Amino acid sequence: MSMLILHDPACANYEALGHPEKPDRVIHTAAYLQDTFPGWTWRSKFEEVPDETLLLAHTPKHLARLEVENDFDADTRYLPGISRYARSSVAAALLAARHAHDTGRPAFSLMRPPGHHATSNEAMGFCYLNQVAIATLAAMRDFDIRRIAVWDFDAHHGNGTEAILLGREGVLVSSVHQSPGYPGTGLHDLGNVRNWPVPPGSSRDLHMDTLRASLDAIVGFRPELILVSAGFDAYVGDPLTEMTLEAEDFASLGKWLQHTGIPAAAVLEGGYSADLPQLVGEFLGAWSE
Numbered sequence: 710m711s712m713l714i715l716h717d718p719a720c721a722n723y724e725a726l727g728h729p730e731k732p733d734r735v736i737h738t739a740a741y742l743q744d745t746f747p748g749w750t751w752r753s754k755f756e757e758v759p760d761e762t763l764l765l766a767h768t769p770k771h772l773a774r775l776e777v778e779n780d781f782d783a784d785t786r787y788l789p790g791i792s793r794y795a796r797s798s799v800a801a802a803l804l805a806a807r808h809a810h811d812t813g814r815p816a817f818s819l820m821r822p823p824g825h826h827a828t829s830n831e832a833m834g835f836c837y838l839n840q841v842a843i844a845t846l847a848a849m850r851d852f853d854i855r856r857i858a859v860w861d862f863d864a865h866h867g868n869g870t871e872a873i874l875l876g877r878e879g880v881l882v883s884s885v886h887q888s889p890g891y892p893g894t895g896l897h898d899l900g901n902v903r904n905w906p907v908p909p910g911s912s913r914d915l916h917m918d919t920l921r922a923s924l925d926a927i928v929g930f931r932p933e934l935i936l937v938s939a940g941f942d943a944y945v946g947d948p949l950t951e952m953t954l955e956a957e958d959f960a961s962l963g964k965w966l967q968h969t970g971i972p973a974a975a976v977l978e979g980g981y982s983a984d985l986p987q988l989v990g991e992f993l994g995a996w997s998e
């Protein structure tokens with residue numbers, strides 16, 4: 710099955726020096742995917758997302774704050790043009806979701822910044838706009854579907870996605886994350902949000918069993934579309950976490966997703982090791998089989 714990659718190389722044009730969420734993440738991953746999977750389709754131009762769509766998930770005050778030249782927190786800097794970069798990342802996620810919905814084929818947004826920590830009114834954890842939450846709410850508005858699910862396998866809890874999508878009818882969020890860990894939330898289920906905390910240093914088996922259960926919960930919900938917050942920082946070699954997954958485990962996640970038979974789109978969240986290109990390749994390669 711062909712994979713659509715949404716990737717505007719301009720997303721590598723901002724950088725906070727010394728920050729782990731650095732341009733090389735996407736530059737190296739794009740080069741690796743192009744070499745390894747030459748038959749895939751790439752798209753690099755996206756339409757600008759209207760404020761009206763961003764406001765499905767964020768407050769007007771937040772959109773205004775993104776233009777103010779002050780850091781958001783110690784990890785989440787103000788950088789020139791960051792609002793434009795974040796909006797472009799949202800645009801790619803929206804296209805990925807539309808492609809999956811319209812064609813039933815997989816799509817992956819290879820963009821930065823990531824999004825799952827951004828709440829309706831706060832940029833945090835390297836995230837400015839929550840592309841998966843926006844894409845979820847836009848899909849409910851624009852597509853004729855009644856149920857949509859978010860699967861978040863990033864090693865950090867998608868607190869922003871939880872906060873934005875909590876209580877939304879027809880939406881299920883299922884997140885597996887290291888706990889204790891940043892940002893410290895996601896310890897318990899909450900309404901339509903299933904949280905699956907795994908302790909630091911857990912065995913691969915425990916983590917993979919938990920991931921399988923988290924996806925089974927989604928399949929049981931019978932969504933018409935799955936949006937995946939694909940973070941690769943549960944990898945054993947990741948510098949920011951203490952989890953133990955190996956590259957081949959990300960292939961299993963891709964295979965499982967493919968076997969659900971449910972249209973799905975994924976967006977890049979975290980993943981900070983130098984092996985990120987291979988991890989993404991394992992995931993996408995298995996998903997597209």
Ligand SMILES: [Zn+2]
Nearest residue numbers: 863865942979
């Ligand atoms: Zn993460």
